[in-house]
Amino acid sequence: MSDPFFTIWGRPNSHNVKKVTWFAAELGLDFRRVDVGGSFGFSEEDLARNPNRLVPTIGDGKVTLWESNTIVRYMAAEYGGPRWYFTDPIDRALAERWMDWQAGYGAAQKDMYLGLVRMAADQRDEAAIAASREACARQLGVLEAHLAQFAWLSGHQIGVGDIAMGPFLHSWFTLNPDGAALPQVQDLYQRLLARPAYAEHVATALS
Numbered sequence: 001m002s003d004p005f006f007t008i009w010g011r012p013n014s015h016n017v018k019k020v021t022w023f024a025a026e027l028g029l030d031f032r033r034v035d036v037g038g039s040f041g042f043s044e045e046d047l048a049r050n051p052n053r054l055v056p057t058i059g060d061g062k063v064t065l066w067e068s069n070t071i072v073r074y075m076a077a078e079y080g081g082p083r084w085y086f087t088d089p090i091d092r093a094l095a096e097r098w099m100d101w102q103a104g105y106g107a108a109q110k111d112m113y114l115g116l117v118r119m120a121a122d123q124r125d126e127a128a129i130a131a132s133r134e135a136c137a138r139q140l141g142v143l144e145a146h147l148a149q150f151a152w153l154s155g156h157q158i159g160v161g162d163i164a165m166g167p168f169l170h171s172w173f174t175l176n177p178d179g180a181a182l183p184q185v186q187d188l189y190q191r192l193l194a195r196p197a198y199a200e201h202v203a204t205a206l207s
């Protein structure tokens with residue numbers, strides 16, 4: 001069997017790595033993932049590929065690339081065809097808008113995630129966790145209103161905006177299992193869970 005042509009460097013519990021492994025699976029790419037970052041650390045080769053000391057990085061023989069949302073855009077354009085790379089500039093902008101929006105959401109979620117998942121109970125800053133949770137809920141309210149009109153973040157069909165935000169919905173609903181306050185977002189999360197590639201690469205135990 002030949003080696004997969006598409007390599008993803010990054011630990012599997014990273015939100016940003018999950019975007020890329022999930023999308024690669026949605027696209028049916030023959031890919032391999034190599035553990036890098038976190039407890040795995042970074043080799044000299046890893047740092048040569050990505051000097052930011054961050055994951056993910058990808059390589060497909062044509063380009064070596066970092067920044068997860070840029071990677072997802074590249075994958076849509078190079079491997080997704082019109083199904084994933086929306087050809088209409090307005091459709092594409094409306095879908096990609098959520099990728100930039102996700103960056104703000106990710107920053108808002110950081111204290112809640114690190115506090116509840118990575119810290120021992122006696123080390124937690126409960127006020128920071130509460131403020132983070134509140135900021136996330138406020139931002140998800142924007143998503144809730146959008147989903148009252150559109151089935152997906154990316155519009156009438158799943159697209160790159162959903163790929164960028166999907167891993168964060170898994171951590172939100174895992175840490176806040178009562179979806180009652182955000183029924184449309186909860187419904188989207190359930191539809192994502194029904195996708196085998198999301199279930200395998202994103203909906204894993206938080207760590």
Ligand SMILES: N[C@@H](CCC(=O)N[C@@H](CS)C(=O)NCC(=O)O)C(=O)O
Nearest residue numbers: 014015016037038054055056067068
């Ligand atoms: N803007 C970057 C952020 C990448 C990032 O912050 N990655 C985290 C994991 S989600 C990381 O590499 N942390 C250090 C580590 O894992 O060692 C992207 O979207 O790719």
